[in-house]
Amino acid sequence: MMFEVRRYSADDADCWNALVAQSKTGLFLFDRRFMDYHSDRFEDVSALVLRDGEPVAALPASRHGDEAVSHGGLTFGGLIARSDLRTPDVIDAFDKALEGLRDWGVRKLTIKSIPAPFTTQPSGELDYHLWRRGFVLAGRDVSSIVPLRDPLSPSKAKLRDSKRAAKLGCEVRDTSLADFHPLLAEVLLARHGRDPVHSQDELVQLQAALPDRLLVRCAWLDGEPVAGTLLFRYGAVWHTQYLASNEAGRKANALDLVIASAMAEAASEGADWFSFGISMSGEELNEGLLWQKESFGARTILFDRWTGDL
Secondary structure (H helix, E strand, O other): OOOEEEEOOHHHHHHHHHHHHHEOOOOHHHOHHHHHHHHHHOEEOOEEEEEOOEEEEEEOOEEEOOEEEEOOOOOOOOOEEEOOOOHHHHHHHHHHHHHHHHHOOOOEEEEEOOOHHHOOOOOOHHHHHHHHOOOEEEEEEEEEEEEOOOOOOOOHHHHHHHHHHHHOOOEEEEOOHHHHHHHHHHHHHHHHOOOOOOOHHHHHHHHHHOOOOEEEEEEEEOOEEEEEEEEEEEOOEEEEEEEEEOHHHHHHOHHHHHHHHHHHHHHHOOOOEEEEEEOEEOOEEOHHHHHHHHOOOOEEEEEEEEEEEO
16 A cells, blocks of 8 residues: 655644544544644644545654654654554554654654553554564553543542541532642742643633533532542543642642542543543652552553654
8 A cells, every 4th residue: 555745834734633533542632722722832843644635644853953753742743554454564654654753853752652551443453563564662651541431449548538528528520720730830930840741821722612522511610620630531531630639729639539530520521530640750660649540440551652663
């Protein structure tokens, strides 16, 4: 099967998004309405692979000198392939994308693999081909996820603390970013000395473009949000992109109630998984953070990064 490749341009946004919608790794992160909110921070060298003039695969990528990452601004990367492509075709399409990257001056590539729960169909052929091409495992992070269809019971402490928060008057509500982001910024600055990765304006812009994908749930107490989460809704996976609790929220165990409520909502909406993200400090496991997640019944999946010369 003959493929051709061209470098992505803004004129390709509609066909790129249509491909994402037809792919088995079609996370909304790859939608150009999401990717392009921070386009000023990255030099885009994404490859669009075509057959008979029709896009069938794409490789999101950003360049940093003669090295590229798929993609520097995204949690995951790798090849976006139309669901009807068979394994040999996916391999050939990926090789064609790499050929394009080489022509555009890229000499080394890092791929952030998509864990299986986040895909709509099996898609292990890319990791296989990366290994076959001599790519090496450059990093492996521990992430935590709850199987909502057959969950482990939360710990007795989490069940108790969630009930306590409700008895103290905490109420979990759908909340605006205008109410949640100041809470998040306050907590991150006080506890970690940093700002959120996303500004409030950026998140508002993203939620306006993708309203069914970004959800905010907060526990309110005495008329104020005291704990909350920004959820990314990836089809079968609901992911806690941000979690925050101020001093009043911590005293009331409000975040435990927020998480328990969000997990119940995700299950009721037909989600299969509830994701908490990684528990790493550099290459070291953050066991305290991991304990919090596993207390809700989460267990480990891996976020892998592959790197290789082109």
